[in-house]
Amino acid sequence: MAADAILTAVGLTKEFKGFVAVDDVNLSVERGSIHALIGPNGAGKTTCFNLLTKFLQPTRGKITYKGDDITSMASADIARLGLVRSFQISAVFPHFTALENVRIALQRKRGDSYDFWRSQTVLNQYNDRAAELLADVGLTEFAEVQAAELPYGRKRALEIATTLALDPEMLLLDEPMAGMAEADVERITALIKRIAANRTILMVEHNLSVVANLSNRITVLARGKVLAEGPYEEVSKDPRVIEAYIGAGHG
């Protein structure tokens, strides 16, 4: 285990009926690093994400975040601790404007919004900060556009802006580049690099050039198990990894 691990999973296992999706995974994410989780389709990467953020309940194993055991906590409570995830399918609020999307995250600063008797104009106090966050991801001109009408790459950018609005200590990004055009990939890569300056990031990503470019450390999953772990140069030369990706007999 790394000396300064912010998030660790020990013996993480998820069994579905007659099928082990994640099998005894040990993972340790160092504070301040960009850690990538890669592997062929069906390797259990997204399941792993769902377990770490408790969108799924692990069958066995223990998850600790900043030294605290979060294995039995609820998803919303984990988010409140500063461990915030994104989703593979762009997760925006489609009928909200881009500004409102970001604002709903900024609203969390008020604590719980159970005040149903108050006018929503109190939320206008977050408009400036929301505009700043949108500017950060290049969405200024789309502030008043409904999220549903944004092009795909912009939706992903909006999702990142919304996640950043919570000012999380650690981000879990599930395939941030999936389905993106090349120009968008560059923009989002630069953005992730910038936000990683004072945060920890764990990401699932298929685009290996992005992974090579961004991450300090890589964990390779295959069939629910950890196959290899280390820096990109090391892992990419590992014959087992090559075999898992390309198949036996081709490597």
Place this chain on the structure above:
Amino acid sequence: MAGETRVAKAITPKSLSYAQGMPRHHLALFAAFLTIAVLAPFFLYPVFVMKVLCFALFACAFNLLLGFGGLLSFGHAAYFGSASYIAAHSAKVWGLTPELSILAGTVVAAFLGLIFGYLSIRRQGIYFAMVTLAFAQMVYFFALQAEFTGGEDGIQAVPRGELFGFISLEADRAIYWLVLAIVFFGILFLYRIVHSPFGQVLKAIRENEPRAVSLGYQVNRYKLATFVISATFAGLAGGTKALVFQLASLTDVHWAMSGEVVLMTLLGGMGTIFGPIVGATVIITMQNYLATFGAWVTIIQGVIFVIGVLAFREGIIGVLSRKIKKPL
């Protein structure tokens, strides 16, 4: 569940001009609603207009849960009906003043909403609907069997009494103003809830529940709060209705009543502000003026509903809202 339901789109806030904390066209529509409601009893039978008003409030309360919370309850008659019985019993047997009778009914409805809501929000979609229906059926059988509810007869000849103990409400024209005040401010309050910081979170949950969770919102608490508020206002409508008709009966708790409020909301436009009011008006007017057709009313109502769903799925106001590109 939220993904399957079509909801009228919200439109960008900057394109609308605001006054009194709401878009100007909403203010104008509320003013129009109030004007019509003030003039109506001079041209129409007041009891009929009061029935429309009570059901408008009932439908608006239901719409908070369905249209803004994305939760389809198929047991809202439980709250409407139980409040109706409690208000009738309070006024007739305990001799409470009308405002206290209605309050008693509303409080009981809120309490039932808290228990049933707590137990049903753990389920999703159709299972949620089935659980709410099951609880409503329990209330129905209670109303059928209990002593004080009067079984098949219900509670009849409920005195309207005197407001605050000195303003007689026995005349239709007198109670009308109380009903209008309750309904108008009730709907305004529901409007405020939708446009509050709470309402904003609620809509976010409807739009994308996992994302709301990942932002740290404890969605079940928001859903429960919405369920209780919705049940409370359904109760307010039911209690008021009992005094208007001077009657609480099994019709109020019957599952058909739960169905009717779904119908009103969908026909008018779920997730819109004014849709449920229009839906309730259309359905009650139809029932009233087509009453001479007897059992055919149900069939005519069914046909209109089918046409409605096929031709304008977003409901009357939903379609209108899309046409003029403004939220209604």
